[in-house]
Amino acid sequence: MAEAFSLQKVLETFRSCLSEEKEVYIKYYLAGWQELVSFMNTLGNVFSFISKDVVSKVQILENLLTGENGSHYVTVQSMVKYELENNLVDITKRGNHIESGCRTLLRLHRALRWLELFLDSLRTSKEDDKTSVMCCDAYNESLAQHHPWLIRKAVGVAFCAIPGRDTFFQVMNAGDETQVVALLGESLPLISEVYQITEDLYAKNNLLELP
Numbered sequence: 001m002a003e004a005f006s007l008q009k010v011l012e013t014f015r016s017c018l019s020e021e022k023e024v025y026i027k028y029y030l031a032g033w034q035e036l037v038s039f040m041n042t043l044g045n046v047f048s049f050i051s052k053d054v055v056s057k058v059q060i061l062e063n064l065l066t067g068e069n070g071s072h073y074v075t076v077q078s079m080v081k082y083e084l085e086n087n088l089v090d091i092t093k094r095g096n097h098i099e100s101g102c103r104t105l106l107r108l109h110r111a112l113r114w115l116e117l118f119l120d121s122l123r124t125s126k127e128d129d130k131t132s133v134m135c136c137d138a139y140n141e142s143l144a145q146h147h148p149w150l151i152r153k154a155v156g157v158a159f160c161a162i163p164g165r166d167t168f169f170q171v172m173n174a175g176d177e178t179q180v181v182a183l184l185g186e187s188l189p190l191i192s193e194v195y196q197i198t199e200d201l202y203a204k205n206n207l208l209e210l211p
C-alpha cells in the first residue's frame, strides 16, 4: 500500500524543487503534485475528475523527462529554453504541440496558485470558517479565470463536497492544529517561491496564456 499522505512530505518535495541557482527541478515539482493527488484521493470520489486531470498532466511531463530528450527537461528553465528554441510549443492556438511541456506545466502552475491561496486561508482561518468558502474564493481568484463555464460549474459542485476544517487538519497528518498551522507557515513560503520563479520565467517568455 502507498504510504499515507503527510503535509511534511509535500513540504520536503517543494523544498527539493529549487536548485542553488533557483532553477525549478521538474522531478520534484511532479513529486509534489503526486503527493497532492494522494491527498485529494483521501478526500473522496467527487474529486476524482480533478485528480485524473492532474495525474494525466504529471504523466505527460514524466514522459518528457524520461524520454529521449529528457536531459532538456531537468528544470523548468531548461524545458522552456529547449521547447521554444525548437518550436515545440503552440503559442497562440492549438496546433501540432497540444501536449508541450510548457503548456502542460502552465496548468499545474496555475493550480499551484490556487493551492497557495487556499492553504494560506486555511492557515489563518478560525474555527467556524468554512473550507468550501476558502476553496471557492481561492478558485475564483486563480484558476477560475482560465476555466470555461462548464468546468467552473463542475468545480462548484465538487466544492460542496469538501470536508470541514477539522477533517482537513486531520488528513494533513501532521499533528494537532497548532502543529499543522506551523507547518503550513513553513511550507507556504517555499511554495510561493517556486510559484513566483515559474511565473516570472513564463512572463518573461510570454507564455502565460498558452492555449
Ligand code: 1PZ
Residues within 6 Å of the ligand: 036, 037, 039, 040, 043, 047, 049, 050, 053, 054, 107, 108, 110, 111, 114, 115, 135, 139, 143, 151, 155, 162, 211
Ligand atoms: C481538495 C479540494 C480540491 C479543490 C480543487 C480546486 C481546483 C479545481 C480545479 C478543477 C479542475 C477541473 C478538471 C480539469 C480541468 C482542465 O480543463 C484544466 C485545463 O487543462 P486543459 O483542458 O487545458 O488541458 N486543468 C487544470 O486547470 C488543472 C487543474 C488542477 C487542479 C489541482 C487541484 C489541486 C488540489 C490539491 C489538493 C489539496
